[in-house]
Amino acid sequence: MPFEYLESIPGADEAFRAWGTDLGQTFSAAWQAVHGVLVDAEAEDARTADQRRAPPPRTAATPRQRVVSLSASELDLLLVDFLQEQLYLKDSEQVLYQVRRVHVRRDGTGWSVDAELVGAPMDTAGTPGVDVKAITLDNLRVHQTARGWEATVVLDL
Amino acid sequence: MDDTRGLQRVDTAVWELPIGYRSGMRVPVRLYASRSLMETLDEEVLVQAANVACLPGIVGYSFCMPDGHRGYGFPIGGAAAFDPDTGVISPGGIGFDINCGMRLIATSLTEPQVREVLHELVDRLFQAIPVGAGRTGMLTVSPDQFREIISEGSPWCIRHGYGVDEDAELTEDGGAMPGADPTAVSDRAIERGLRQVGTLGSGNHYLEIQVARPHNVVDPHAASILRIDRPDQVVLMMHTGSRGFGHEVASGYLRIFLDVMNSRYKLGVTDRELACAPFGSPEGQRYYAAMQCAMNMAFANRQMILHRIREVFADLFHRDPFDLGMHQIYDVTHNTAKLEEHVVDGQSRRLLVHRKGATRAFAPGMPGVPDRYREIGQPVIIGGSMETGSYLLVGRPEGAATFYTTAHGSGRLMGRRQARRTFHGTGLLRRLAEQGIHVRAVSRSILAEEAGGAYKNIDEVVDAADQAGLSRKVVRLVPIGNIKG
Numbered sequence: 037m038p039f040e041y042l043e044s045i046p047g048a049d050e051a052f053r054a055w056g057t058d059l060g061q062t063f064s065a066a067w068q069a070v071h072g073v074l075v076d077a078e079a080e081d082a083r084t085a086d087q088r089r090a091p092p093p094r095t096a097a098t099p100r101q102r103v104v105s106l107s108a109s110e111l112d113l114l115l116v117d118f119l120q121e122q123l124y125l126k127d128s129e130q131v132l133y134q135v136r137r138v139h140v141r142r143d144g145t146g147w148s149v150d151a152e153l154v155g156a157p158m159d160t161a162g163t164p165g166v167d168v169k170a171i172t173l174d175n176l177r178v179h180q181t182a183r184g185w186e187a188t189v190v191l192d193l
Numbered sequence: 194m195d196d197t198r199g200l201q202r203v204d205t206a207v208w209e210l211p212i213g214y215r216s217g218m219r220v221p222v223r224l225y226a227s228r229s230l231m232e233t234l235d236e237e238v239l240v241q242a243a244n245v246a247c248l249p250g251i252v253g254y255s256f257c258m259p260d261g262h263r264g265y266g267f268p269i270g271g272a273a274a275f276d277p278d279t280g281v282i283s284p285g286g287i288g289f290d291i292n293c294g295m296r297l298i299a300t301s302l303t304e305p306q307v308r309e310v311l312h313e314l315v316d317r318l319f320q321a322i323p324v325g326a327g328r329t330g331m332l333t334v335s336p337d338q339f340r341e342i343i344s345e346g347s348p349w350c351i352r353h354g355y356g357v358d359e360d361a362e363l364t365e366d367g368g369a370m371p372g373a374d375p376t377a378v379s380d381r382a383i384e385r386g387l388r389q390v391g392t393l394g395s396g397n398h399y400l401e402i403q404v405a406r407p408h409n410v411v412d413p414h415a416a417s418i419l420r421i422d423r424p425d426q427v428v429l430m431m432h433t434g435s436r437g438f439g440h441e442v443a444s445g446y447l448r449i450f451l452d453v454m455n456s457r458y459k460l461g462v463t464d465r466e467l468a469c470a471p472f473g474s475p476e477g478q479r480y481y482a483a484m485q486c487a488m489n490m491a492f493a494n495r496q497m498i499l500h501r502i503r504e505v506f507a508d509l510f511h512r513d514p515f516d517l518g519m520h521q522i523y524d525v526t527h528n529t530a531k532l533e534e535h536v537v538d539g540q541s542r543r544l545l546v547h548r549k550g551a552t553r554a555f556a557p558g559m560p561g562v563p564d565r566y567r568e569i570g571q572p573v574i575i576g577g578s579m580e581t582g583s584y585l586l587v588g589r590p591e592g593a594a595t596f597y598t599t600a601h602g603s604g605r606l607m608g609r610r611q612a613r614r615t616f617h618g619t620g621l622l623r624r625l626a627e628q629g630i631h632v633r634a635v636s637r638s639i640l641a642e643e644a645g646g647a648y649k650n651i652d653e654v655v656d657a658a659d660q661a662g663l664s665r666k667v668v669r670l671v672p673i674g675n676i677k678g
Contacts, residue, residue, distance in 0.1 A: 074326050
């Protein structure tokens with residue numbers, strides 16, 4: 037997955053760098069990084085192949101689908117709003133969504149994102165991780181690189 | 194100069210960073226810490242405290258408590274008072290978890306009585322109290338009922354049978370903030386909070402079973418007024434806040450302030466997490482009214498958890514919870530901004546005091562201290578890590594120097610990811626079990642983030658607060674059981 041959690045930002049409860057060849061991929065990777073905090077990725081990795089093949093403990097619900105469209109004056113603030121949507125949906129619906137498709141574009145003087153999400157109820161989404169309190173503005177950065185786009189985000193846990 | 198960073202030592206546990214440390218500072222920074230705590234202090238804390246000192250309308254000093262560590266915007270352990278007419282309000286000075294706080298509950302049980310059933314008790318509490326990300330709470334309420342809860346706070350719960358009047362009386366501000374206006378709260382925030390009343394959360398939020406051992410009672414008289422009056426008495430401590438509701442209020446208004454602070458109010462800040470608005474502006478007033486709603490949500494949240502704890506004890510011990518001495522000792526908030534009266538240069542002034550990871554500690558006899566505690570001062574509940582213990586303190590007159598503010602916890606020394614790499618959940622569980630501490634957590638890997646070694650030494654933090662005159666020790670509490678998300 038094109039993201040890595042960072043220890044190089046002192047004082048950050050959690051921080052990550054996400055990247056992609058275009059902004060859509062970068063936004064999608066950042067979403068996945070937040071998802072990886074809400075679900076305990078290490079505990080999931082520790083599950084055996086048999087456990088992972090075993091049927092989920094509860095009846096799998098029909099996947100939920102959602103469309104999200106957001107605009108912001110700045111690209112980095114658009115990413116914050118986009119990631120904040122995951123926290124909102126987690127609490128308001130108790131559903132953890134993944135990004136199925138995402139498109140980021142310039143919109144006049146600002147930026148817009150349109151995304152299709154597909155989700156599963158939190159109690160079937162894996163081992164619970166840590167609740168994320170906020171997508172912060174601390175050390176926030178979205179910038180173009182030789183290979184595409186890269187974002188740095190700090191989370192308050 | 195006493196320190197290469199430009200700090201001047203003012204007293205044994207008081208340090209000052211003068212106005213010249215960085216340009217734009219309106220007041221000096223005052224830090225409260227022992228020399229050894231100062232030696233481990235992250236340089237960025239000084240920068241953050243100095244940034245706060247640049248905000249318009251700040252009065253006196255930008256303060257940093259002994260547990261100070263790097264936060265977002267303000268340092269955690271930061272406090273600052275602003276003139277309500279000329280100053281600002283900043284969500285970054287309160288924190289994303291509005292009214293994150295501590296509640297302490299007495300029992301008449303002693304350690305041997307609880308040890309007999311400790312595992313079952315911890316397991317039952319873990320089952321009964323929703324913990325971890327995304328868990329729904331104990332109440333099913335409509336949006337209108339939720340608006341009532343955030344308008345009223347703890348008294349709403351008590352009115353509906355989830356507690357007794359004394360619980361609210363022994364909560365900071367009676368568990369009900371004036372001026373809470375649900376119309377200042379976004380629908381998104383209400384949707385997030387609707388199912389979260391009575392949920393513990395995760396991260397460093399917990400419910401702990403603790404013991405007051407006789408040798409840890411520093412002031413037996415004050416302890417007895419605080420209902421800690423028998424050897425090896427068991428108490429319960431919880432740490433949680435306003436959950437996703439408060440997080441949404443804070444994040445939403447941070448963005449609103451970011452949009453207007455420069456364009457409308459010509460306010461510039463070096464760190465966007467310090468986004469602010471004049472307290473008297475429409476945006477400032479609306480945030481304050483919404484923040485009061487989040488304060489009330491957190492008080493109600495802790496009240497519902499208290500109710501559930503009493504149910505678990507009554508069920509397990511087959512006795513009425515009040516026969517088990519389950520009175521609330523006190524409830525404090527450590528992420529807030531409050532309008533308070535303080536004396537500045539001999540004049541009484543109304544100030545908006547921001548406390549982020551810092552606890553109000555009113556002195557004996559002050560208005561706002563419950564009658565029961567008027568003689569000893571406002572109780573202060575300081576939570577340590579699950580390995581090291583916690584404290585019950587009281588406010589004192591010398592606290593006037595910080596507008597009656599003291600520490601709130603141990604303060605992080607190590608990042609969560611670093612802690613997870615350094616300590617291992619399974620090993621920590623084993624070590625805790627060897628010390629007689631039974632823990633139930635949603636995830637073992639996350640448990641490691643809360644290892645004692647990831648935090649500052651709680652004894653050193655509390656001693657520094659004591660030495661600096663910010664608060665006075667009453668009893669040290671040691672854990673025997675813990676549940677966490």
